[in-house]
Amino acid sequence: MTELPDDKTILATIEPLALAAGRRIMDVFAAGCPTETKSDDSPVTVADRDAEVIILEGLRSAFPSVPIIAEEEAEAGKCPTSTGDLFFLVDPLDGTREFVNRRTDFTVNIALVRDGVPVLGVVYAPALNTLYAGRPGHAEMVVTDAGHDATERKQIVVRDSGDPITIVASRSHRTAETDAFIARYGSADLVSVGSSLKFCMLAAGSADLYPRFGRTMQWDTAAGDAVLRAAGGTMTMVDGQPFYYGKGRVAGDADFANPHFVAEGRIAKA
Structure with a gap:
């Protein structure tokens, strides 16, 4: 298995990439852009593609030996032939329909999968200035400012379900x-x-x-x-x-x- 830094260090590397992708997405959101349709009839925009470039450049620089499965590259037929037990999964703009329809519940997603399990993940909702991050035993919600820099953090845990759920x-x-x-x-x-x-x-x-x-x-x-x-x-x-x-x-x-x-x-x- 590829040797990597500890999970906390990896997460600290991934988070700024999600924030940078979020900045670019919000620039496009503010300016507006045309929408294209992919082969599966789902929408895609320049925000999807630009955000993916930002994330992939960062991941490949920091973790050059780890395969990456990214939505837009996969759509273009650029997928590793083998991933092994360790790989990244990237969705640069999840909820493109929400983005196109001017809603705010779209996200940037970056995850590291180890032995079939997603052990590290960052989800950034740039229109809501809220990021969620998780590594084994620790999850947190992060508030960002208008420049998409982290300002506040708090640990989060699931709740005991009530009635009704x-x-x-x-x-x-x-x-x-x-x-x-x-x-x-x-x-x-x-x-x-x-x-x-x-x-x-x-x-x-x-x-x-x-x-x-x-x-x-x-x-x-x-x-x-x-x-x-x-x-x-x-x-x-x-x-x-x-x-x-x-x-x-x-x-x-x-x-x-x-x-x-x-x-x-x-x-x-x-």
Whole structure:
């Protein structure tokens, strides 16, 4: 396995890259830009591409031996042939639909996967000036200023679920299966949120459950998943089996597609 610095040092290297990407995204957000459509019918903008360049240049400079799976490079067919047990997953702008529609719940996602588990992650919501970071045993929420520099930090942990529980779901990608799952919790409060902020709400103790029965890619979820696990939450497949990252997790789909999943804080079991 590639030798790297300790987790705290790696996270301290990744965080400024997310902040720098966020600065560029907000410059484009303020100026406006045209939207293109990718082969999977999802939108892409110059903000996605510029943010990815910033992140990839930083990661490749700091960690030249670690493979990187990044959304826009993957779309262009630029993917490592092999990742081994250690690799980065990057989504430079998660929630492009929210970005294009002038909403604020879009994020920058950077995660390090080790042995199939996202052990380090940073999720930055630049329009909200809020960053979430996680490493084993420690998750925190970071407030940033207008220049996208960190100003305040506080540790976060998942909460013990109450009655009713709060369920978060995708604003743009709800499915009938997701709705059927939510219906099991008849009295639950339901919040619709875009991007990986759903994981962060669980990690920060403002929600309890995030079911996803629609298609996602590993770069969509790894950073938020890392923050959630660091805060004491869990991520499983819908049958309760452990959720892992790596090539070929879904038979017949793209190399880095995700199976359906359920992310949880501390849910009281019947």
